[in-house]
Amino acid sequence: MEFAVLSVYPRFSKLDFIFFRLLGPGLGNLLFPWARAKIFAMKNNCTFITPTWPQFKVGPIIRNEPDKRFYTGMFRPGVSEVGGFVKCKRIVIDRKIPESSIGKARAGDMIVFEGLGDYFMDLIGYSSFLKSEFKKILISSNNIDSLMDKLNPRKSIAVHVRFGDFKVPTVSDLDNEVRNIRIPIEWYVAIVNQLNTHYSGQVKFNVFSDASDFELSPLLSLDNVSRALGGNAAEDILLISEHACLIASASTFSMWGAFLGQMPSIWYKGLKQQSLNDNSQWEIEVGMSDQIAPIFIENIKYE
Template sequence: MSKFVAPLIGRAGLGNELFPVLRAADIAAKESRVVLWPAWFQLKIGPILRRERDKRMYWTLFRTPDLISLLRLIWAKARGVPHDGASSNHRYVTVQGMKGYFDGVNISGPEFRDLLLARARRGVLSSPPREPYIAFHVRLGDFSRVGASESGVSKNNTSSPIEWFVARARAARDAHPGVRLFVCSDGDDAELAPLLDEHGVYRSTGRNALDDMVFMSHSVGIVGSRSTFSAWGAFLGDVPMVVQTGGDAYRPHARVWEASADEATTDWDDQVRRRCGEGH
């Protein structure tokens, strides 16, 4: 008799909502269970009222589960038990929340990326450039802003200053001539203008949140925000990442460095060069 695990998602952004899905996939592999994938249908008014670029309509990105899977998902939500050390004999278990982020899971980022791609609707993902590129993730949206003089970011839901990204773009351009820089962001072009106006910096070809996340995962290096979205890009592709001082809150893997705007990032640069040489 088959056993099932259901990730229970809330109403947050894609980066936050993927954590219970990751845990469910990991539990399924460890305990020979079947993942009951979310239907993702949750109309969120806030992003619409705030005129955010990402409206968080994630049901348009992933395939809808079949009827039997939906019925099982409903049953799991009503009668399933939270997964813990004593739940292995239960047929339906559930997992929710962001506890531990990426800690304690055995499934690799690229393996989980394959699972996500298998669930994606046709046409929602674009093809990343074939040449090596560096991805910048500038998280704006409803995040708080800090002044350009801030030397670090230590609070969740706070954006790094656009000036920090500009400085990192200039450093990356000098260290990796010929490697294009692409910006993934939920912000508009006007707020991103200081970065987009830099030579060799382009907006990503991502069509939606999932597309941008996967786009980042295929890069040779990420310049990220204090955001779970940045962390997912690094995790899914096992990509080295640099963030502003205090920005490594989610620890997707060991190759994440914190740096001020003008600080040298020698180890990150070395990792980027290695990945360029490997044909990423």
């Protein structure tokens, strides 16, 4: 059949009330169904129904995280996307077909994209397209430009530290490559110290994190290291992607920054889940006491 007669909808939560949602994952995980739907709509000329970005979650409030992950006032429908009343009507009326059953779709059906899928395996080759589409739906493009001028990312290294609801790891967790754990702050310190030494203190490090200044103090006390402030979650992903290099956490948030940026990235040994860069030599895993290979550092290009 002609897929052009279909619409596609990235559904972020079962409790989706069209204009807001209850519960649901963080932005890094939300971007997977959004991206798959975007690619399918582009390849098949389908109508794209804008997703429900705003959500309410209690966890970030209880943990007193800086980013409450409500995602309100951050996104707008793209130029060719359907939102508002028409979105409401289509969601209520159209027959919905899961992504896994696209072959059963009929004219007028809505294909629903949900979940993580195969992470980035479905998205390889589309990083530039997705980055462009993501920029188009951000409300605060002026703020991005201001932060770009302030951070000078193309001459800096991004450091992403994810704490939030990730658990404090035991030695066993680290040895057994357990997911959703906090990378020890000592690892970030060791990596930054190595790079600081190599560049003789001539490179700046911008720290993006949901942790408190106190939790980050061993890192923020280093020379040439400062916290990147002023951006929301969506802006931070884009800002990370503009850096010359990324020292990553074990989160999908870091993965999106690395994927959209296609720049060299450094991961804790055993916790890089997938290859994200078109050039695998630009992605390395480094243990707590490992040295960064000189050939990798040579791949970091500063504009």
